[in-house]
Structures are given as structure tokens and as C-alpha cells.
Amino acid sequence: MDTCLFVDVHIVQTVPPANLNRDDQGNPKEAYFGGVRRARVSSQAWKRATRTAFAQQAPEQDHATRTKRIVGELARRLAGRTGLESEQSARLAAKLLEPLGIKEGKKAGDTAYLLFFGYRQLEDIVDLVADDVADLVALTDEQLVVAMRNLPVARKLQSGHPVDVALFGRMVADIPSLNVDAAVQVAHALSTHAVELEFDYYTAVDDENLADETGAGMIGTIGFNSATLYRYATVGLHQLVANLADTEAALNAVETFVQHFARSIPSGHQNSFAHRTLPSLVAVVVRDDQPVNLVSAYENPVVARQEGIAETSVLRLAAEYERAVRQWGDTPVHAAVCHTFAPGGEVAERLGAAFGAQQTFPELIAGLRATLVELVKRAG
Template sequence: MSRHLTINIISTIPYSNLNRDDSGTPKRVKQGGVLRGLHSSQSIKRGIRARYEEASGDISVRSGLLTEEVIRGALQLNSALDEKPVTKMAKDLIGKLTKKEASEGESARSIWLSQEELDTASQYIVDALSSNEEEAGPSGDFINQGKTGSMAITAFGRMFANAPQFNIEAALSVSPAVSTHAISIDTDYFSTGDDLREAQQETGATFLGIAQFTNGVFYRSVTIDKVQLKETWTAFGNPDSKANLEALVRSVVYGQPRGKENSTAPYTLPALVLAEEQRYRVAYDFERPVLAQGAGGFLESTVQELASQRKLSREFDPENFGPVESLAGTYGNLAEEFEGLEVSSLQGLIDDVVEWILDD
């Protein structure tokens, strides 16, 4: 059985600006000679993590203010402690992982810890101060080397600049989402109404501005390395670990960037989700932009192109693909395009993926 499984996802994204650059313009990339829409892998990871942690309650914290979190936790555990030595020990603990203090004009160095690790750090300070052992010096023992109980940290990995022995290799590889066809970026002119002026039957707006948006059919992929996941995630095998794995896979499917999500409500159900066991992790590409077919739209061409590439890939190297393969989605003709594959519900696909992860 192979250690990799790739989840391929095709989604239609209507009028939106889910991921923008520093000028507010939707991110884009030139590929195959045309302009494509782009959602960065970082923004997708953030979306997956947010949905997973909301669903599972398995919380982690990524911030440049974790020293304050450790201080607050220690004082909650023992309010009688003197805040000054608590602050010193917390700075020393976090400083072992990253730069202690940002230089003037610099932002604080962001690091990523699970709630369990934050609680352990706070308890370490309480125990040290209660036993007068604060002079023993800070320790990184509140973090396991190469392991964590956080699924999100397991999935996406982390790096500590000052303590590489505590780095974690990501168990998931996440591609950017790129439109399968050429896109245009359109400008929307908007104004902010003034209720009091309207009530007095006066004209004029409080604010005038412009925003930019795009739309398209996007393809992305996520590869799970189950060997790395099992090596890193300390909660593997716990009673609730299966439920957490299910929440992770579901979040992979629904995880999207979140820019202007409330003002555009752009999320749609995926047209296609294809999970494939693989010896070497590979995805598909749309280097040649697809063209609209029939009455219009790029979805039909996109699904057909992916189905064609899947067939050609197996003809090229059938040994790269394992027996686990699962297909789901809202596109109406999936069974016809992917001959020999049964179309299941999303839960059925999730069950297949989780069973593959759990299988030794």
C-alpha cells in the first residue's frame, strides 16, 4: 500500500475576490499563454485549518503574541504568582523558539503552538516558580521533538527559527488553486449611502470607491502522506482520532480562501472530488487552457480534460496508482466521464480516505 493519496478538486467560483494582492487585485498567474485566476496555497491552508478547528475543537494558536498567552495561562493557574518572574520565564521559553524581542519598527515573530503546548508551558512556569526553580533556565520540554497533538500543525508543518530540533514536516502538500481557463479581472464601482441624507431627500454618498473581482472554474490538489501523519500526530489511535480525520478530509474539500467572503458569498459545492492512492504524489495540470463548450461555461471542458488526463496517466504508469480510488461531486455526468468508477457521496469518499489512512 502506498503512503500518498491525492485529492483532486474542481470547483466553480463565481463573482469573488477570495485572495488578493497588496493592491486589492485578485491574485493571478500567467500560464499556458493566458491570464489565470490564482488562490495561493497559503490562503487555502488557512481556510482548511479554520474549518477543521471549528469543526473539531482541536485548537492551535499562531501569533506574535504567544508570550502574553503563556503569561495569562500561568496567572490563571496561580493568581498568587508575581507577574514579573512569570513574564521573564515566559519570554525565555518563547525566546528559545524564536527571536525574543522584535527590533524597533519590526513586527513580532509569529510562531505556532497547539493549545496543549501553551497550557504545558504555563504549567511549567507555575511549577518552576512554586518550587523556586526559576533559575534552572528555560526548557523546550513543553514541546515534543517532531511530534504534536495538533492535527493542523501535523497537516501543515511548522518551523522554529531558533529551535530546528522542534520543527515538524508537513503531512499534507497543498497546491494553489488555478483557473483552468483564461480569466478577466473586472472592476466594480460602489458607493456608501447616507441614511440621514436619504431621509432628508438629499443626494450624495458618504464614500465612493472601486473593487476588483473575477470568477472561474478552479482546480487544486491536496496530497496526504499518511506515514508522516502517523509519525507526527500524537493523537493517532485515540478514541476521537477517526472523527478528527474525517473532519480534516471534509475541511480539505471545503477549505477555500476567505477574502471578501461575506460581501460575495462565493462558495459552491465542488463539481468533482477525486481521491487517488499513489506511490509518488502527482496531480494534474491544465497548461493548455480549456475552452467553453456548447451553451457556454468551462466546467464541462474541465471535467472532460481531467478525466482524459487520469486515463492517460494510468496508461503511462499504472504502477503509480494504488487500488484506493474514490469519486464524488455535483457534476451531472461524472459516471460517464470516469468509466469504471462508481460515484459516491462526499461522506462515502471521506470514509474511503480515512479507511486508507487507518490501514497499516
């Protein structure tokens, strides 16, 4: 696919008291932006939440995992397919991966860094030796190294990527041939307004406490804040097509990403705060020039007024989008919005003028798919 197409996703979402993403002190992450302290949720946290969400709905063979235990996972699959004992399968797995030059970790069987790969890719590696395991286990270590040297193990990890790897990429610093350029960029979510860190002081009662004993069984504190967040991500459809080598699969992946990025939320202290909410607004913008993050709408922090922070935040977003389009003259090829504000009101009218008529989320997804199909057809 020669034409560059970017799918920008803009989300405004209000989260109640929560600790979605902890820093090294156990408190919610923060950032200074526009001269004030903001709530922040790292891009890594929301990417993981998104990956976890769509992995729950995909068949197991299409799952990906990020782990230091690729040798153990490969050994498990070898044993399951061939009936080898664990010691023999572990030896074969280690020798299969040895020619790649992956550095060993401090713990036996671990790699020095996390590797991101698909279960189906491991099954493809097992295919290389499954019919010959009886002969291979009889070889000495030196003979086994020679036998494995010319097997296309690296090629199996360079192709057939699962959606997770194709979207979020893979970097192996000392083995560039295994790198996969990410098709998705995710910004750190920022509150549209200033926040203050607060603390929940809690006690836990011992249910078996005797009547003559006083005090709590446990005392502690949890840092939290509450915020209306601006979230942004962009998907490069052209890079996704290159990673998956399949246009239809890439279109499916865009749809999957937008759905689960919008619906997912990091799970930090979830049982303590039950913080799951849905966005007040999801806008998608398809561009053929470059991605555009609209966080500058909030450089001047939103201040709470009668109409509410979320309402003011989406009005700011619409104004920033229209200003960017007008001043730079690079009209997007598609824009659509799903929001929860009352139809016919000022907010709905302003959003409609900027992004188009209000749609349900399924309608937004279907319209995005139809637009991308048409654009790909024209480009092809």
C-alpha cells in the same frame, strides 16, 4: 510506518464573482499558465481556510495558533492556572522561553517571527512550573535563568502536536530542533480557463443625507473575477503518523483534512460577494509511489461551450488521470469520486470509468478511511 502512502485530493469548484485572495493592489491574485491569464488562489489562503474550518469543530485544548505572541499567551495561561498577577506571569513566561533562543521582535513581548504551536503544548509547559510559582517569582532574574535552564520546554514543543501543526508543519529557521515536516502539500488553485479582471464600482448612500444634498457618501471599486478552479492537495500518511506518533490519530487527521479542505473557502470580501460554493467534483486517489498533480489537464485552457466550463473541466481531469495511469503504469491503490453531475449521463460515465462509481461525500470519506485502515494493517 515504513510504507509511503499519499492521499491526493482533486477538486473542481466553480466560484461566482469574488475576490477570494488579494494581491498587493487589492485585486484577485492571478497567474499565467498555458499562455493565458488565470485566476489564482494561493496555497496559504486555502490552508488557512482549512485550518480555520476544522478548528471551529475541535475542542479548544486541541486548537493551534500561529502568532508572534507566544510569550503573552503562555503568560495568560500561567496567570489563569496559578493566580499570578500579569506582571509576574509575563516575567516567568519570558524566562521559560528564553533558553529556546527565539529571537525577539520589534514590539515588546513579541517574537521576531510567527510561531505555530498548540494550546495543549502551552499547558504542558505551564505544568513544568505550576506547583513552584511561589518560589520562582521570588528569585532574581539571574537565579530564574538558572532555574529554567534544565526544564524540558523544547521537548514540550517537539511532541504532542495538534492536528494543524502535524498537517501543515512548522519552520523555525534559527531553531531547527523545533521544525516539524509538513504532512500536507497544497497547490495554488488555478482557473481551468482564461479570466479577465473586472471591477465593481460601488457607492454607499448616507442614510441621514438631507433632501437638498446630492451624491454618495462613499465611492469605491473592488476588483473581482469568476472562475472554475482546479484545486489539488496531497497528504503523506506516513509523515502524519511520524508527526503524531499515533496511527489512529493520523487516520482521523486525514479524514478531517479531506472534509474541511473540500468544504472550506477563503473569506476575502465574503460580505461583498457571498461567494461560498461547494465543489462540482471531489476525487481522492491513494498512491504508494508519489503524489501526482493533474493540473496539466488545463495547460490548454478550457473554452466556454454549451455544456459549460465545469463539465468540460471534469472531463479533462478524468482523461488526464487515465492517461497518466496508462502511460506511467503506476496504478493507484484506491480511487473514488463524488460529483454533482447527472447520473447516467456522459460526464458520470466518464468519471465512473476513471475514478469509480459516483459516491456521496460521506461515502467517499468512509471508503477512504476503510482503505487506509486496511493498507496500514497490511504494512504493519
